[in-house]
Amino acid sequence: MRASRHAAPASLPIGSDADLAWVRQQVRQAAAELGFGLVQQTKLVTAASELARNTLVHGGGGHVEITPLDSGPAPGLRLAFVDAGPGIRDLDRAMTDGYTSGGGLGLGLSGAKRLVQEFEVDTRPGEGTTVTVTAWATVVPPARPGP
């Protein structure tokens, strides 16, 4: 099933509320094509929605790069949200549940992190922020250390 298709990365602008809806749709479609289950699709789309809104509200707009990863053992989807905004001054605080600078619930970054398998923030004050998340279609539960 895999490896027959090599999907190219796509870049979508994030500049308005309408763009957010488009990003959600495209992420959902890309995830479905890679064989993500419904729950995983929903989680990834929700994470994308949170991060794209951060890009729009806090970063002043930017773009998202959607990269299908179909060379590994399981297909995955990498999303990179890029903005050239003011950056995140206190990343630890921004990652705390309930902390908000935009009047929201304060769950955008921290919640999105819990919804994906890999999560990375690269932020530079005054230069911008790139949040990269990756989700894999089939989650192999990590071996739990014995009690």
Place this chain on the structure above:
Amino acid sequence: MQVSVSVSEENAEQEPPAQQVSAFLERRREQVAQRWADAALFRTVFTVSRDEAVEAGRSVAAALAAVAAAGRLDDIRAPGFEAVRDQLGRMAASRGRMGIDTDGLADEVAALREPVTDLLRAEFPDPNAPEAQECVLALTVLMGTLRLVVLETTVSAGEEVIARQREQLHEVATPVIKLWESTVAVPLIGTLDSARSQTVMESLLDAIVAERARYAILDITGVPTVDSLVAQHLMKTVAAARLMGAECIVSGIRPAIAQTIVQLGIDLGTVLTRASLADALAYALSRQGVEIAPLRTDSAGVR
């Protein structure tokens, strides 16, 4: 306008190419229209009679002549185009209905250039003379502008449709339904952005007053994504309804959404939720002392 072109005369006073093109289009309007009537664009739009196609071709040629006479060969806003803008728009729309996309339409308009440039070349004793070349170039520019005008009419027509549909969507998106005495429901469908959730809240609160509702059901079966902003909108709506004396029930939370909400860390503990709209209605009814029970068949028909 009095335009006399006698290009064959050796020492004729040369007019600007645009004026020559204009004069040519006026003089040869009939031939141009006849040629165009056989081109795909006109032939396929005016299927009833060829005369119609020729007539349409005449008016386009006349418009082009007017634009050239004004010397605005590359101006898509030239007043000369106004006379045919509607007609071109209708022709483009007609091609669109036949399944021709913008690319195809662009090609069909481009195909109008060759017949008319051929006619123009034939006007000159030496088609390779610099004057002839200049005129052909001017006509080519003009035909390129026509192509832009046609495409622009299709784009603006599309924008109108989109704007109209957006309006319609906003209107139909938030119906408040009375399910029972003092019970209203809003089936939410699609993306719940800030503007829409504001509309939802307003129409729900209005309905609570109008129907004297004690119970308000927000059904999110049709909402594909519940992120923290959507959840926040829901909670605000629930809180506002509570202030109006109505109890709010959020229904239609699908399994995938439920798991996502939990992992996202949203606390909907203060919100009364039910899996389906039916469960929510049953709850609202039971709170009002109304019970839905199957008819007892033995007593049916006695009274």
